[in-house]
Amino acid sequence: MNKEELIQKWLSDTLSPEESAAFEKLEDAAFIKGIVDDAAAFKASQFAAPGDYQQLKTRLSTREPAKEKIHWIRPLLRVASVVLIGFVLSYFLWPGNTTKIETNFGEQTSVSLPDESMVTLNAVSELAFNEKNWDKSRKVRLIGEAFFDVVKGSRFQVITPKGEITVLGTEFNVKQRGQFFEVSCYEGSVQVISGQRELILEVGDSFRSYGGDFSSGKNSYTTPQWTQNTSTFERVAIVEVFAELERQFGVVITLENVKADQLFTGGFSHDNLENALKSITEPLNLDYSITETNNVRVIPGEK
Amino acid sequence: MEKDLHKEVCEEHIYSSLYEKLAQGLHDFLYYKYGQGLNPNDKVQEAFIKLWENCKKVSSAKAKSFLYTVANNLMLNEIKHQKVVLKYQNQKPRSYTKESPEFLMEQDEYYKKYQEVLSRLNEEQRTAFMLNKVEGKKHEEIAQILGVTRKVVEYRIYSAFKVLRDELEGFRIK
Numbered sequence: 001m002n003k004e005e006l007i008q009k010w011l012s013d014t015l016s017p018e019e020s021a022a023f024e025k026l027e028d029a030a031f032i033k034g035i036v037d038d039a040a041a042f043k044a045s046q047f048a049a050p051g052d053y054q055q056l057k058t059r060l061s062t063r064e065p066a067k068e069k070i071h072w073i074r075p076l077l078r079v080a081s082v083v084l085i086g087f088v089l090s091y092f093l094w095p096g097n098t099t100k101i102e103t104n105f106g107e108q109t110s111v112s113l114p115d116e117s118m119v120t121l122n123a124v125s126e127l128a129f130n131e132k133n134w135d136k137s138r139k140v141r142l143i144g145e146a147f148f149d150v151v152k153g154s155r156f157q158v159i160t161p162k163g164e165i166t167v168l169g170t171e172f173n174v175k176q177r178g179q180f181f182e183v184s185c186y187e188g189s190v191q192v193i194s195g196q197r198e199l200i201l202e203v204g205d206s207f208r209s210y211g212g213d214f215s216s217g218k219n220s221y222t223t224p225q226w227t228q229n230t231s232t233f234e235r236v237a238i239v240e241v242f243a244e245l246e247r248q249f250g251v252v253i254t255l256e257n258v259k260a261d262q263l264f265t266g267g268f269s270h271d272n273l274e275n276a277l278k279s280i281t282e283p284l285n286l287d288y289s290i291t292e293t294n295n296v297r298v299i300p301g302e303k
Numbered sequence: 304m305e306k307d308l309h310k311e312v313c314e315e316h317i318y319s320s321l322y323e324k325l326a327q328g329l330h331d332f333l334y335y336k337y338g339q340g341l342n343p344n345d346k347v348q349e350a351f352i353k354l355w356e357n358c359k360k361v362s363s364a365k366a367k368s369f370l371y372t373v374a375n376n377l378m379l380n381e382i383k384h385q386k387v388v389l390k391y392q393n394q395k396p397r398s399y400t401k402e403s404p405e406f407l408m409e410q411d412e413y414y415k416k417y418q419e420v421l422s423r424l425n426e427e428q429r430t431a432f433m434l435n436k437v438e439g440k441k442h443e444e445i446a447q448i449l450g451v452t453r454k455v456v457e458y459r460i461y462s463a464f465k466v467l468r469d470e471l472e473g474f475r476i477k
Binding site: 292 | 319322323326327329330331334335339343344347348351352355360362368371372375376389390391413414417418421427432433436437438442448449450451457460461464467468471475476
């Protein structure tokens with residue numbers, strides 16, 4: 001073992017007893033050890049420390065409204081979701097048991113409704129319904145994205161901040177993210193009411209509204225891809241695509257000098273962050289870099 | 304079927320115990336990485352405030368990584384390429400030397416040089432080196448804090464050490 005290897009092992013505290021003895025015999029062992037020992041002269045707590053908890057409490061109670069935003073996607077989504085949740089919560093205060101299910105970043109969950117209908121929730125979404133009232137009225141409120149498999153029966157309604165869906169018994173996907181609202185029908189038929197528009201979707205149809213624009217189209221798949229561990233997009237603004245990446249992986253993405261309303265068609269798998277980033281940035285000729293602690297910068301690529 | 308996810312951080316006794324547990328380590332990490340000039344204590348408090356504001360969305364298990372991410376971002380926002388100068392305080396002189404005036408002057412020059420080299424180090428190397436050698440944090444914990452692998456942490460510590468050794472070579476007692 002040469003000298004540098006010994007030093008490396010000493011630095012990482014992995015010397016065996018024999019190696020340790022060899023290290024002590026090095027000609028400049030004292031100098032080497034001195035360098036590490038003397039670092040203690042710079043120890044932070046001799047010069048600076050965090051305030052105590054009382055200081056924090058005072059600050060919490062007198063804080064000004066939020067100043068500089070670092071990224072605009074996250075605060076925007078957060079504000080939107082706080083406002084919507086507040087609005088929806090007040091809507092939900094009807095008597096009886098309101099069951100509420102929430103998912104966090106990178107989380108998906110399946111919920112069984114009282115009539116055995118199934119709902120699968122995507123990340124950062126919220127579902128609420130009244131269990132007691134269920135046989136009289138099958139109504140759920142959704143913020144976010146969910147896939148529904150509804151048992152045939154009385155009218156089943158999904159209420160979202162951007163539109164309402166009514167069915168008798170089918171499979172359909174509802175995606176409501178901020179201004180983006182999309183319903184895809186996979187089985188049976190679905191009535192959608194959004195803004196001034198009302199239409200019926202049959203199997204394979206989808207409807208989308210984004211900001212003020214509406215469009216109808218066809219599904220590319222027979223089941224929503226996010227339930228199969230992949231997120232897919234058809235001509236969706238990349239700011240929405242990156243927002244979904246943030247939700248699935250729990251990272252924070254900043255776009256620098258990138259046109260946020262560029263349209264993207266494609267998808268990414270939920271298994272690996274780097275592959276997912278490549279799947280999106282490469283077709284768009286963008287580049288990315290992951291800095292420490294789950295931050296990603298997206299910049300224009302080299303031509 | 305109700306899931307009361309992550310409400311615990313909103314409870315004050317849990318939030319305050321998170322502060323007791325994590326504030327010092329977070330402060331020291333910011334201090335080593337960015338120095339005193341950018342007010343690490345202020346960023347620690349801001350990060351905890353953001354934690355409180357988002358207490359419903361963050362579990363107490365994820366609180367540490369949330370805090371470090373937020374605090375680091377707050378720093379990056381403010382950074383204006385300031386040189387990071389860490390203060391030092393002379394430790395006890397080593398036992399084999401005498402306290403002659405020449406010695407004391409040389410010791411002061413040594414620490415001035417040490418300080419200068421530390422400030423020139425790549426901030427990632429400096430942070431890993433200080434957290435391990437001065438704060439005694441294990442490589443695994445540092446890896447988690449920085450969001451990198453153990454091997455990367457070992458490499459950064461070794462790199463920092465090599466620069467210090469080369470630059471301080473002149474002070475070696477032959």
